[in-house]
Amino acid sequence: MTLANTTGSRWSDHFSGLLVPGLLGGLLVVYFAVPFLAFLVRTGSVDVLAGLSTPEARTAIRNSLLTAPVATLIATVFGVPLAYVLARRSFPGKRLVEALVILPLIVPPVVGGAMLLTAVGRFTPIGAAATAAGVPLTDSLIGVVLAQTFVAAPFVVITARSGFAAVDERLEQSSRSLGHGPLATFWNVSLPLARGAIVAGIVLTFARAIGEFGATMMVAYNPRTMPTRIWVEFIAGGIDAILPVALALFGITLAVLAAVQYVGRVPTVIDR
Incomplete structure (x- = not known):
């Protein structure tokens, strides 16, 4: 042959x-x-600019763009350290912690919202105390952030954990042998090497937060976010009524997708 x-x-x-x-x-x-x-x-059959210029649409877009970054920041500040601990340490109850991290991904968002209401609702001890202090945890932007964080935070934890697990522990041990403490090693070695996975997790968390509907509807139906505004418009006027806000949300989602694709192509410190 x-x-x-x-x-x-x-x-x-x-x-x-x-x-x-x-x-x-x-x-x-x-x-x-x-x-x-x-x-x-x-x-193409709808005046998108006119639809987006209404006060209701502008308010919904503003609320989403205010709350989603806050929820993402909270998820990142607490989730990245948790991801590192899960990737590097074994401890009693670790499987329970892992299950709790995954749980919001498995539970339907509406059920997740109901769970939040049983914990921080207006008639619970926590919710009543917060309301008395003038910081209501439901039907407020804080409630929106709580709902978004609950459903979106697992993304950054799971993704960052994979990034930390891929870092060679010998590099961290070398840093410690040179006299650097645990925090300095984490900040100067582990975090930069897992950067790509962490950034991807942050972007996915933001995308999930800004598109969250079920839990937000339960915890904070008012003030409106983009997803809840889409639902209200759909009930009132059908598909054509939701197109302007839905297109805006779709555009943000495309931007997030582009960011994820870009992050996937950025070389890490290891590659260099």
């Missing part, structure tokens, strides 16, 4: 091995793409 025949046979085997998976995966891609295309085509 000649070299050309051998090469052609290998390409044929390679192609035939990918044919069935490619067809099945392609059908799923088409299923993803069709709704997006239909949505974009539908927006």
Whole structure:
């Protein structure tokens, strides 16, 4: 058999091995793409700028852009250290902690919102004390942040944990042997090496927070965020009524997707 025949046979085997998976995966891609295309085509029949210029739409967009970054910041400040501990330490109750981190991803958001209400609702001890102090935890922007943090924080914890687990522990041990303490080693070695995974987790957390509906609807139906505003508009006027705000949310989601793709291409310190 000649070299050309051998090469052609290998390409044929390679192609035939990918044919069935490619067809099945392609059908799923088409299923993803069709709704997006239909949505974009539908927006051509609606005055998007007029819809976004209404006070209700502007308020919803403002509220989402205020609360989602705060929820993301809270999730990052507390979630990244937790991720490091889970990646590096074994301790009694670790499996329980891991289960609690994953739980908000498994529980339907509406149920998660109900759980939050049983903990910080207006008639609970915590909620009543906060309301008496003039800081209501429900039907407020604080309530929105609580709901967004509950459903979105697991993303940064899980992603950052994977990043820390991929860091060679010998590098941290070398830092400690040079006289650097645990915090200095974490800040100067572990954190930079896991940067890509952490940033990706932060971006995904923000995307989940800004699109959160179920838990937010339960905990803080007012003030409106973009998802709750979309629901109100849909009930009142159907698909066409929601297109302006939905398009704005879609645009933010695309920006988040672009950020994730960019982060995936940024070389880490290890690569350098």
